[in-house]
Amino acid sequence: MLDCPVCHTQKPVSRWQVCTECGYHHRLKARERIALLTDEGSFEEFSPQLDYHNPIELTGYDEKLLKSRETANLEEAVVTGNCTIGGEKAILAVMSFDFMGGSIGSVAGEMITRAMLLGVTTKTPVIITTASGGARMQEGIFSLMQMAKTASAAAQLDQAKVPLFIVLTHPTTGGVTASFAMLGDVILAEPGALIGFAGPRVIEGTIQERLPEGFQTAEFQLEKGFVDAIVPRDKLAETLIFLIKTHRRDYGKKE
Template sequence: MVLELFKKPKYVTIRQEGKREIPEGLWVKCPRCEEIVYNKDLLKNLKVCPKCGFHFRLTAAERLDFTLDEGSFVEYDADLVADNPLDFPGYPEKLAEARQVTGLAEAIITGEGTIAGHRTIIGVMDPRFIMASMGAAVGEKIVRAVGRACERRLPLIIFVASGGARMQEGVVALLQMAKTAAAIKRLDDAGLLYIPVLTDPTTGGVSASFGMLGDIILAEPGALIGFTGPRVIEQTIKQKLPEGFQRAEFLQEHGMIDLVVPRPKMRETLARILKLHEWRRRYADGA
């Protein structure tokens, strides 16, 4: 009898008739507070954790949907895509995979739309596409967006999120830093408004070019913003960096950006700035 007891399995599986399987994607775990959030509730809150305020990353389509007036967006240069100028091994396959996963042709979408009725040229980077790295196509799309802003006398807003220059394009990608910076200078010379909105992450050659050249620089809470990563800096200077270094709040405190805006207030904030800009232009034209 004793031997039979020891032969019994340690764990017994109990079959539950009619047990329903929970489909994947219904719930998401917040990486900061570890709260389990119902996905539909998260979307209603613009992908901001209702418990701790953590800002999840958005796709370009979600960003446009949350920001622009419904039905107002017209996309530009949708067929402008990256090439392989250096014949970098595996790069065409990487591009093909990114396009299949994201449904995008490139790491940025540009176009025109309205925010609370105010017309603007807009660009949105999508970190799912090779970490929204900047190659020749991304740089060219930004330059063309600037050109349209100058031609139509409209402000430009770019939601920035990038790992930096695209290494597979080498010096061609690095040249986009100078190219986009020169384009923003033309916008400034024309007296037009440029608002970069820095989201997580904004790093490398993008932060060192059009990312930090705005008239009014906004950022989302907690966004990582900087040129080189904090670990590399610590290894170089042999010192421990301050708490929150390279986060949006730290940069605002030290005068690098103008305002940290929670996502639920971003559309309202942009609309207010655009309205003030329109008043300024009308006064200048009248004067």
Template structure:
């Protein structure tokens, strides 16, 4: 009798068959990496890719970010066809670039353009970490510089959303030069009386965090974003001290005066709109 019971129990404890698994469409559900809640992907996207249970901010693509901010049909993309070359003849670099273009449907790790946010004109640059981990090569630096020049020409504020692992190793010193190039362009914008809003998302590290990402008139970040230059292990080995658990998070930087505010994604558009409203016409004082 006990033997029969165990057999019955075993029958009902079996895992779903491969056929049953295939009946669930791929991408229908998403599991939150923070709280492990499983939710409909469509509902997650409606909530701007923020977990409704724990507030975890899933990564957004550049175009998803732009769509969440700009007025419908107002965004015009610029320099879309600008492509990276292989100036140092780094092995397999061209193949990796092509693979990322196919995977992401982007030509580079940043999207730039202009349009309106709740009626206020703005120029924007949005990094996408899916492409070479959002690394900063010559084309990324050039597109940011041209976005700055676009903001000056249009007398519009510049918004820059960072998501990067830092400088692009395959371009060596040419990549590092983009730190100075973009910083100089932003200084020109400042002298003209322009407004620069830097918003750091997960992750913003390396040469990006050490250059344009930290030069905003306002420096913002999304909750729990990783922001820093060198990695935790390198710093701990260098200073021979154990770092706090929340080290290099947006909240840690805000507490220590390196950020102006940590803004949840569902508050981002309203917050930016208020700032654009306050600073409208800022170029009138520029020369």
């Protein structure tokens, strides 16, 4: 049982970590999402094999990285690997907000880029689920560079006619929203997810005006055309299976 921040009741949650009273989607850890989305035992994680460094030698950053690895039980803010979903092959990248707010640094950006480029060379659809506060400011300009790098990889997928499916989860903000998260062939979102660049409170403080009700929610973004569909978590796998099958003619026939 979890305390629901929307209906303010303590109700049982489904296996999808969704409130059974109001349908609020609780935040998932990366490996929880992978287990719910992929066929059992099909996920084969890619080893990053990357050197971690402190590019601008920021005091305390090394310690914060170590603490995040311990608390999130992850090497980085994203987990990537091969998988099948309903028997359909895919390359999956799942971001974790538990690791430094899902921020993108040089290593996480490289992992996402490599996942997309592998999709290009193997003609395999790429699925990315986002949960991020944006660029990792502790790495300075190196973190902002990941926006251009991931956007370039997404463009190469497009040129190769390999589909990129994006699943926006709560929250998806900052440099992630301003780069690869909005470059998918199909962009899905979980109900109620916060999706934007700067958050509502920051914007209100800047413009000194009240924002519309539900501003930057998945539902708001769907209405404005930034999201193609809102998909409840328990329907996500079947939706992705449908999308992979319908796009197959563009990137090759099933073996």
